[in-house]
Amino acid sequence: MRVIQIICIAALLGSCGDRKSAFSERDLDAVNQIRRDYINGWLAGDSETVLGIFAEDATIIPSGVSPIVGKGEIKKYWFPNNGSETIIHSYEVDLLELHVSDSMAYSLEKGTINFTYTFGEVTMTKETTSYASSIFRKKSEDRWEVISRMWTTKNE
Numbered sequence: 394m395r396v397i398q399i400i401c402i403a404a405l406l407g408s409c410g411d412r413k414s415a416f417s418e419r420d421l422d423a424v425n426q427i428r429r430d431y432i433n434g435w436l437a438g439d440s441e442t443v444l445g446i447f448a449e450d451a452t453i454i455p456s457g458v459s460p461i462v463g464k465g466e467i468k469k470y471w472f473p474n475n476g477s478e479t480i481i482h483s484y485e486v487d488l489l490e491l492h493v494s495d496s497m498a499y500s501l502e503k504g505t506i507n508f509t510y511t512f513g514e515v516t517m518t519k520e521t522t523s524y525a526s527s528i529f530r531k532k533s534e535d536r537w538e539v540i541s542r543m544w545t546t547k548n549e
Contacts, residue, residue, distance in 0.1 A: 420495075428502075435484050448539065449464050451542075479510050484504065486502050497528070497529065497531070499526060499529065501525070503525075504525060505522045507519070525543065525544035525545075
């Protein structure tokens, strides 16, 4: 059900492309800042920054995985308390599309990430390319948040 809502919101935002949107440069800057915070948070290994961009009821849909709903569940997925460690070596993102309206926004991106994952005696270094879409909502006059992020991954 949540996935259907996300698709409907994205379709609605896309259909508004020819109309004038009531958004300010400040809104555009705020959405772009969230995008930068997400990337920089991963590069710094800063889980608080990464999670801080998401709404409490946010959903992520990783490639090949069922939707993960709620900031607490997202934290368990990305930052499990099991002794594993992920180090991001590089994360480059190309913005393919960004649309901001007065209260909603979406972005489409192509990203390449290089990371090392260690769990116990197992260490794996990997580079992946992904296409991601994010849906943002305006929470207050000065605050935007991500309500959904989904991506596909292609291993290089």
